Amino acid sequence: MTTKEMTSHVEEALSRWEEHTLRPALARMPERATEFTTTSLRPIKRLYTPLDIQHLDFERDIGFPGEYPFTRGIHPTMYRGKLWTMRQFAGFGTAFDTNKRFKYLLEQGQTGLSVAFDLPTLMGLDSDHPLAEGEVGKCGVAVSSLEDMEVLFDGIPLEEVTTSMTINAPAAVIFAMYLVVAEKQGADWKKISGTIQNDILKEYIAQKEWIYPPAPSMRLIVDTIAFCTREVPRWHPISISGYHIREAGATALQELAFTLRDGIEYVEWCVRAGLDVDAFAPRLSFFFNCHNDFFEEIAKFRAARKVWARVMRERFGARDPRSWMCRFHTQTAGCSLTAQQPYNNVVRTTIQALAAVLGGTQSLHTNALDEALALPTEFTAMLALRTQQIIAHESGVANTVDPLAGSYFVEALTSEMERGCYEYFEKIDAMGGMIAAIERGFPQKEIQEAAYRYQQAVDRREKIIVGVNEYVVEKEPIEVPILYIDESVAEIQKERLRRLRARRDNAKVQRALDALKEAARGTENTMPYILECVRAYATLGEICEALKEVFGEYQEPPF
């Protein structure tokens, strides 16, 4: 049968079914709603058939894992070869506290580290800065100098673990601290591996922890990427992140499209700086969110790989197949979790984690059930990790590659995501690129609009959130114990900084900071200068301040 014959055959069969089976059924019992939509409010049809995927060519669009366009996964054997990395984001209090939590997680079978820094660190401020008051060690670990970083990784051999660090505006400085700790451990920079998030564009768009204006921020990112290709070849110098874009309220499609368009922006800047695309593209990595809507999320991940592969091959002319691969970390959606009946969050996280695995993620963080209340306790952190281990070893989903390929629904949704992405790319390209789009508030406004529409749908109970707008209880049946960070963390940090500033060679610190400023004014790579500052025990705040003198500070335009 030719495709055309097959199509007309299915069309006929479908009309017959609609007439003889569906219509009487609807007459007897209408559907629960006039429209069914995803979490992102995307309308979903009643039934998908071969007609919805007739535009697809198996080899061109779906194909084989480990081969272009990688729709089915970046590795030929996927989880049969190696399970995803179970990487739980952790960090709170002092470096001493977090070092202890890291060791606990490693003992529980976690396979990679992921550092959460506190807000002052994310903003490039030392723990003793006036604006840091009340924030030290709260959302993550406080790291103000190399001394803190030494404590954070004490007893953890950096050649043997991989470490992901969620740090953006001051990423180059924190990375330099990690490299110097490795150096002091005697670890070879050529052998250490991990990731720095280092994605400033999504900060302007969603997370909003910025320091410098776009151009110098992009320069620092290009510097770290260029430095890594030469000196730390196994490191991922950037993790282009949709997670925060989604948390800010974006739809699944907006998350995907803005993140991949950010990726395009970084590649353009690196190429413009003279880097060969195949020299750095294999080390780019991505970070996505995974929300509740199971199939939409899976489609998003499959589309991400397909779109990125085409962008890298066709838009940038990359020739190395590793440059075409969209490798990514996933975190389940913090914003999907509820403060009400928090134990329900375990179930939400399980569904989301399953979607991430079926979407072919390379590593995964599962949120703890108390995320909407505070940072996880040791118990809830363990339960979150166990969720992944159960999916890996008991559910059977890791036994075969991309098991949902060929599903009429999943393939149709994957195509919709793909098309939607290119539409957003066209709009943003027409504005002059992502930085121009950010400056006119385009992605920000799109996200705000989506966040508001979603909240209205919840308010009108068009979207049911169990325990929030339906199945509500007056009194919580079980109390959740909370991890508390008190102000003693700030006191300890202040005292450590006071002693450090008294003990170190302050003239040497000043010389290193002056040299960095000089380099920042020119066009040289700033990384070697930042490393010198760190080795001299200049603090995070001092280094970021020095760069601020040269680069200035970003002010968000009102819109």
Next chain:
Amino acid sequence: MGERKIRVLIAKPGLDGHDRGAKVVARALRDAGMEVIYTGLRQTPEQIVTAALQEDVDVIGLSILSGAHMTLVPRVMQLLQEKGLTDVVVFVGGIIPQEDIPKLKALGVAEVFLPGTLLEQIVRTVRESVKRPLEISE
């Protein structure tokens, strides 16, 4: 007799950049007919209270997800006292552990909204809580 619009200041104190909640709430209050001023990110308690004074607001909504609420909220409340803004009603929204809620209320916070609170509930609570008279004689 007419009624003037309720004036609300939505503020993000501290270093936290998560402004989804603040912006959604600001828009809902605006859609409900209130006059809403959003301070933008990373405002100190001093800046917030100064803005409240200048904008002559009935209500301040503080959005905090960073865990710094027990440092930032007491300072805002104290500054309001000092400036004599005792008829300004203060709400807090964000990630606030259960056991801190009575402490915040003891400081004079009218209500604490946790993740999952419906907009209609926020709008209703804000409307019912305003202390200053809304009637204007023509």
